[in-house]
Amino acid sequence: MSKSTALGRELATVGIFAALAAAHAGVARADDTVKIGEAAPVTGPASYLGKDTENGARLAIEEINQAGLTIGGKKITLVFDAQDDAGDPRQATQVAQKLVDDKVAAVVGHMQSGSTIPASKIYSDAGIVQVSPSATNPAYTQQGFKTAYRVVATDAQQGPTLADYAANTMKIHTVAIVDDSTAYGQGLAVEFEKQAKADGITVLSHDATNDKAVDFRAILTKIKGEKPDAIMYGGLDGTGGPFAKQAKQLGIAVKVLAGDGLCADDLAKLAGDAADDVVCSIAGAPLLKMPDGPAFVERYKKRFGYAPVLNSPFAYDAVGIIVDAMKRAQSTEPDKILAAMPATDHHGVLGETQFDAKGDLRHGVISLYKYVGGKQTLLSVVEK
Template sequence: MQALHNTVTRISIGALVVALATSAHADQVVKIGHFAPLTGMSAHVGKDDQNGARLAIEEINAKGLVIDGQKIQLALVGEDDAADPKTGTVVAQKLVDDGVVAVVGSDFSSTAIPASRIFSEAGITQISTGATNPVYTLQGFKTTFRVVGTDAQQGPALANYAVAALKVKSVAIVDDSTSYGQGLATEFEKRMKALGVKVVSHDATSDKAVDFRSVLTKIKGENPDVIMYGGEDAAGGPFAKQAMQLGIKAKILGGDGVCTETLPQLAGQAIDKVICSEAGMALSKMPGGVEFQQKYKKRFGQPIEMYAPYAYDSVYIIVDAMKRADSTATAKILAAMPATNYKGVIGETVFNPQGDLQHGVISMFYYNKGVKTLIDIVKL
């Protein structure tokens, strides 16, 4: 893992060095921060997010950017939050000290929420690409924005689908004890109870767990129609696999944390039992999704995991605020953010007073022979 961390660090520093080397042709180098898990169990998701931001910055630099009469060269300053809340605050302060004018990240609620206070105190715009816990934008900070829906929308949508399409009468719930997993599971549970579904149990595990047989054996005895897992794919995949090994026939429901392209590798044959949601539009249905997917694959040699389109648009949204403010000053960028009306890959981005999307969607998926397949889109 240390070798991977060193490699990621070199890549991030390398990008900054390249930007500085080419700054001879620019009047000003402007740093945009990014933080996400780049090492550990969720590194594939974080790297995907960073790649989206990097692609946007490369495009903008290639086209040329002029703000207030000055030629601007953008530089991405990337940091690894390791999906750890304490590390999240450390890298947030580092980004502030590095002089970034705005930040994209994190895609995890567990790190985006504690880091948000640091950015708020510094007056720096923070756009999260995947922090779905409602708390993120409900803290009273004027600096927090997100380009995905919330668990207060995603949890009920997942519950509604389970009742309407699967005719669920009972459910067992397990969360990974993170702010994301707990938040999603809680919202799901509230809606299930409101719909008259029996919640037979709600257990907690860890986002670092690898053995779920104890809790799954208990759940097998409870015989629920479905099991809802609140957490990320790194643990959610083995959770589904071990449920199948124990002979549990119930389907596994999950949120955007498990709804990745890597999940089939993690869940094995149990992938056929997984139904999951995303707090955004399916890539295939995004206005610029198909074209973006082609560009991304050409640049990075791999398919999109999940959050890359949101990080890509987030960089363009920050630059749009710069253009409207005709300034690269952090305070002026932040002042321009509430009036955002940007049409990009993911669609139209307009923020409400809390910094959430005015018009969000929830997409539902299943895996057809290991291929992530859209079931339905719920407009909010």
Template sequence: MFASAAQADTVVKIGHAAPLTGEIAHLGKDQENGARLAVEEINKKGLTIAGQKVTLELDAQDDAADPRIATQVAQKLVDDKVAVVIGHLNSGTSIPASKIYSDAGIAQISPAATNPQYTLQGFKTTFRVVSTDAQQGPALANYAIKTLKVKTVAVVDDATAYGKGLADEFEKTAKANGVTVLSHETTNDKAVDFRAILTKIKGERPDAIMYGGMDATGGPFVRQAKQLAIKAKVFEGDGACTEKLSELAGQGTDNVICSQPGMALSKMPGGPAFEQRYVARFKQPVQIYAPFAYDAVYIAVDAMKRANSTDLAKILAVMPSTRYNGISGLTQFDAKGDLKTPVISLYHYTGGKKSLLDVVTM
């Protein structure tokens, strides 16, 4: 009995948090699947840290995209003694949860949170593997200004940390380049009817509209804009730049230009091969965040190997010196925990299919 216990693998828990219920559960599940695929692959290959065989276990929690639930989930992951956390998905959940991980000394790697505030709180535990809204908003605005020669815009956000943050960054760049911002309206992330806002915007006749929010609201927003015969291009960020947008927006996607932090999956160094493995395992297409969550797990394991330890403090100590070549490219962190060389990809939709428009290195 004692011998078999001595030979047993050390189980190391990798925490994961994202919305697995609610309107954007498809994005949370996509992110979780990416992390799960990495865990399964690493376990299959075999992992040894400090001479001890290690088995990874994904501790996946549902934060329902709710800041209050996110802090409860964060505390549960701390209590579960996870070695690292992959998550959360939303900025509005990642930011409040980050305080709890910081207090516990657990490295948190978000594959999706883009609000700059996430890494500006002075915590040593916050890292992300995607570019920020301070890069994404300007990339969208610059395309509107330089390529489409936009002179007037209307801005709408969903009042979340993500949606407002992205819309504000777009607006800031637009104003700095002489674009007239006709109005800035606020809705919420549960809204379904945007006709009052859109009717007002139609009267303003802007060249373009910026919508900050997820696909669950961004889709109906664009569909209703089309129904009201609004011709303006609608700019949206990564939360709405999904395969599901065309299902939610119908032909309204013909007017959409949207951005994603990072390279397009087809352009990522290991993207096409990853996509094949993902589809074979989960029988569904990649949405957005799966490759980033996958890389985040490998980055965490790379830190364990470099630290030669699964101890929280030792993992955290080597995280800033990460230099990891993964599916999404080379990951190196700056002093805040942000990517040193961020990339933004811009997309449009043709006949409901998303296709790459441009790649911007920030």
């Protein structure tokens, strides 16, 4: 064998080992990807809110990856694992199990209380942090799960704030209550009712419908006979908008009080001119009054081509809070992230976020709105 042939074979062998080393390095880099789960309804009547929630988390992950993330001396690339729970409790548990099986490091979600609460046990059993951007039912964090967090005020704050405003500012003396039988709508209505009674408001009735109803005339005809000063509706805008519209059509000339599920910028699309009869609350500060709100709006519009709807800044900060916990733990392991969460002191779009022992905000904010010509108009901001 000539020296040149032997040298050629040696070089070829070196090349093979180099290729294998490069391939191995590629695998090592792939091992440094970390999945962040997200769950919200992107189908069904609340899909536009769910897509806004998903967009907020997606924008945060894209910006973090662009800026570069290093945890424990390793360069980390976040991978977005977004799932559709359709706003259905059963599908929510299936989605939760899928995210666990996907080995996500943490989860942003779910959007609605009715999905968040049943899913929370699955995340708790798996030891995976769950940060809801929008679930307001107090029961979510009252279960004692160490994995459960939220970045909005609860209905135990929102319902009473709405009731206080009705009693003290609107001078409401009697009210009829209707809820959509969901964990969110019913929970908000119950908290409102307790405070309304404490404030001296007489609750004339409390009726239940469902979150797929389209015809409310029977309930509204009964309420019309009761002659309340106002009606409180617990539910989302998909049913609440038509509810307000049908109330106006039946000649019920009173305000409709509602929570953040109904308090959408484009409520007039569903309620028509009855939107101007609505007074509603949102568990959070107005976006443009948030510390980084105006800048967030511009970044969001540049990325998605339209303005934020409601939940996106909360989902955005939920991602930031999870990544902040990773940095403090110097680990992407779920148990290490979980251990770092109680000491959270995050400064983001929402301002400063700290949690109490249950996983609720230490300092919640409730904003109250009315509609003028179908346009959402701020009434007041209440810190809780």
